[in-house]
Amino acid sequence: MLVVGTKCINMICELFRPHEMKMLLLIIAFLGLKKSNAQTRHEVEVMKTVILDNFSQWKDTLFDKAGKIKKVETPTKRNSIIIKKTTVPNTLQLKASTYHNLKENIFNSLDSITYKDFLDKRNRVSEIKYLNISETLIKTKYIDTVALDSIFKKGGWKKFNKLYSLSTDLVEISRVGFNKDKTQALIYYSRSNCGLCGSGYLCLYELINGRWRLVEKYMEWIA
DSSP states (O other), X not given: OHHHHHHXXXXXHHHSOHHHHHHHHHHHHHHHHHHHHSOOHXXXXXXXXXXXXXXXXXXXXXXXXXXXXXXXXXXXXXXXXXXXXXXXXXXXXXXXXXXXXXXXXXXXXXXXXXXXXHHHHTTSOEEOTTOOOOTTTOEEEEEOHHXXXXXHHHHHHHHHHHXXXXXXXXXXXOOOEEOTTSOEEEEEEEEEEETTEEEEEEEEEEEETTEEEEEEEEEEXXX
């Protein structure tokens, strides 16, 4: 098998001049890097789970004077405007040395490989417009940063709420960090619907009986 492989490589080399061969190798390396940076099926599954867990319905619980539940209103669907391409915000200031603090104080079951993979992907853009979430679960729209910047330049949150209503969350979501077996996932997301109403979270998920389940959740910021 090794002999056959070597012969094939030699035949390919003979077909190209040295400078052409260098160009071919650069193209192959670029394509390999691009593929390695691409989102995987596992990432899409976790992203979809996060959105459905946190934005699929909204319900209000009413209490009586004694503090007992009086009524739980029928859940209603919220609208979500999801930014198509986002990265983990630099304001989180996450770094390799933060792992031990997270594990000791927040995510006790956090695998170091999961955290490292999350850090490695933090500046890679998430592509979340192909999640194919059913409209029966949540009404979603996708917006790019250029269109969003245009809205806020013309009138900020007042303009945004006029276009999409106060029941609409603006959602950002990151790439997903996994452990070696892809049974644990770390992800960041944020939600906002006005200038003083928003929050961002780090979430740790684990694959249990074939489904991604939230294990621990930490609020990174609130406004």
